[in-house]
Amino acid sequence: MNRxxxxxxxxxxxxxxxxxxxxARAEVDKATERLEGVQKHVMLQANEAKEAQRRAEAALTKVQQRNEQLVGQVQQLSAEAASQQRLAERMQQQFASATDEARELRKERDALAQQLALLQGRMEAQAHPVVPQSRSKRAR
Known part of the structure; x- marks a missing residue:
């Protein structure tokens, strides 16, 4: 180089x-400004992402709590349904037994009614014996 x-x-x-x-300083200043703008934008996006994640986690917690409540309710309802099913089965058995017993009692009643009618007929016959009419009375 020449001096x-x-x-x-x-x-x-x-x-x-x-x-x-x-x-060069002006370019560095512009680049610094752009970099600061980009950094600010990235920070805003990061904050928004953190806030969105916080909201999502809060919503997830609520959903999990609700799920636990529903699971508990389903278990309780299932137990109640099983209990009601057992009760219904017992009631059906009792109804069938009562129906059978009622059928037997009706048979007994009918048999007793027949015996009573027969006995009443016999008593009536003994109390009022039928006297045969003579043929001569008819001829007159």
Whole structure:
């Protein structure tokens, strides 16, 4: 490289160097501004993501609690349904037994009614014996 020989050349080179330095600083400042903007945007997105995650976790907790409640209710209802089923089966058995017993009692009643009618008929016959009428009375 050639060295500047005069102070004028030196001043000119210094001025050119200063202009380049000012331009470089301006570019660095612009790049820094853009970087800060991007960083701010990234921070906002990160905060939004954290908030969304917090809301999702809170919603998940609520859903899990509700699920636990529903599971408990289902278990309780299942136990109640099983109990009601057993009760219904017992009632059906009792009904069948009562129906059979009622059928037997009706048979007994009918048999006793027949015996009573027979006995009443016999008593009636003994109390009022039938006397045969003679043929001569009919002829008159």
């Amino acid at each position: 500047p020989s005069s102070p004028r050349e030196l001043d000119s080179l210094r001025a050119a160097l200063e202009q380049r330095e000012v331009a």
